[in-house]
């Protein structure tokens with residue numbers, strides 16, 4: 001199918017067919033990162049700006065590598081070095097950047113809705129690289145791509161998302177994504193970190209991790225977002241780890257082939273112990289690896305998807 005959208009703002013907006021189209025396009029870009037010369041002229045002549053108002057290791061590096069491998073000209077702007085620290089509004093900053101004839105803007109912001117706001121005021125495509133506790137669409141796409149690579153399908157799988165659901169844009173995007181693709185999603189964590197009404201997104205809810213684990217095909221762990229905690233949601237990280245952390249004893253309750261995922265950054269010893277994070281069921285680094293190909297596919301599709309077969313050689 002032809003991908004008709006001009007922005008990628010969230011998974012909630014996408015149809016099952018559109019998600020499928022991005023995952024299919026990713027297949028052709030994944031191979032490029034395996035070549036000795038990892039560069040194709042798909043976005044040659046286009047300029048992409050990565051505007052990050054929050055810290056990032058994986059997403060920013062991944063977008064940067066995707067842009068470079070597609071031969072785009074790219075510029076990184078961090079909030080601390082932008083004129084927003086002098087009082088300039090987000091809208092003015094973005095419009096000034098666009099005035100320099102850019103072709104695409106990738107934005108991460110602590111405010112939910114910031115990428116959608118920018119998509120309304122800018123003519124160029126906008127990609128959401130994570131907005132507050134709202135959505136992180138490319139993370140969910142790379143998570144779905146990783147599972148599809150490992151299992152061969154998404155339909156019919158049971159995905160458990162465990163941790164700080166309340167503050168997690170990854171949880172929201174993955175609930176939308178996996179349920180649209182036919183999987184069942186259950187969220188699990190302390191009751192204080194599960195937002196009321198999350199069931200309306202299509203997820204089941206439990207606080208019983210030991211009861212949930214044996215049921216799962218996919219065990220996705222999330223960190224406690226201490227930077228977003230405005231109050232005391234649980235007595236201590238030690239108690240959290242005891243009740244909701246996954247260690248080898250809890251893994252013994254899981255299916256032998258359960259897939260362990262984490263979007264990063266990890267808090268080793270809190271939501272996951274090192275032996276599980278680095279163990280045989282973990283696909284955490286594969287998630288990071290496929291993130292580059294997913295972002296190449298997204299940038300390509302939003303640029304109009306006019307690639308010819310020559311462009312990938």
Ligand code: CP
Pocket residue numbers: 055056057058059060130136139263264265
């Ligand atoms: N998964 C993720 O968004 O990681 P970063 O914050 O390092 O980009």
